[in-house]
Amino acid sequence: MNKPSIVRRHSEATARTYILLPVSPLWVYSTIAVAYVLNISRLSAPVWAPDFLAVTLAFWSIREKRITGLLLPFLLGLLMDVFDSAVLGQHALSYTFLCYFANLLERRIPWFSSPGQALHLLPIFLLTQGIVLFVSIWMGGEFPGWLWFTQSLTNALLWPIASYLLLIPQRRTQNRADTPI
Known part of the structure; x- marks a missing residue:
């Protein structure tokens, strides 16, 4: 005797899939400028x-590496070093590593949900913060304590919100019947 299946299948009519519009370079640069501010x-x-800035650079490095590249994070890192009165180059080095490792994961990350993406990016955020700490200690600074690494956790927690907000202009506003997709 066949038992009824208790597995519910997700209807295609209720599934939310988005075909994203092309991103505007102006949008990318303006979001990076807002993150810097x-x-x-x-x-x-x-x-x-x-x-x-790290969250925004990681996002755009995964989504649009042709626009951000590695020079932009380096220059923004230098600006952060000047603002923080830090050793010149420590943020530049960390943002460059961040974007490099985000570029390595560009094909893997979009397959996961936003919390899954955040878990994949947490080690990269920790590495980025570790680079800043290493350079700071190497140049004579003191260890600020383990609580200092909570910034990476906060970055990972911010990731789902940031990825949703940064993709808003790329989502189609309506599904038109005359489009083939």
């Missing part, structure tokens, strides 16, 4: 505050 504002003063 958020980084230099007082929002990033607490130890646990996210590095908005």
Whole structure:
């Protein structure tokens, strides 16, 4: 006797899939500029505050590496070093590594849900923060304590929100019947 299947299948009519529109380079650069301004504002003063620029650079390095490349993160890192009065090059090095490793994961990351993407990016955020810490200690700084690494966790927690917000202009506003896809 056949038992009824209790597995429910997800109907295609209720599935949400998006075909993204091409990204505007102006949108990419403006979001990076906003992230830089958020980084230099007082929002990033607490130890646990996210590095908005790192999250935004990682996102655009995964989605549109042809626009960001590795020179832009390096230059933005130099600007962050000047703002923080830090050793010149420590943020530049860390942002460059961040974007390099994000580029390596560009094909893998989009297959996961936003929380899964955040878990994949957490080690990269930790490595990025570790580079800043290593250069700072190497140049005579003191270890700030393990609480300092909570910024990477906050970056990973911010990832789903940031990825949703940064993709808003690329989503189609409506499904038209005259489009083939």
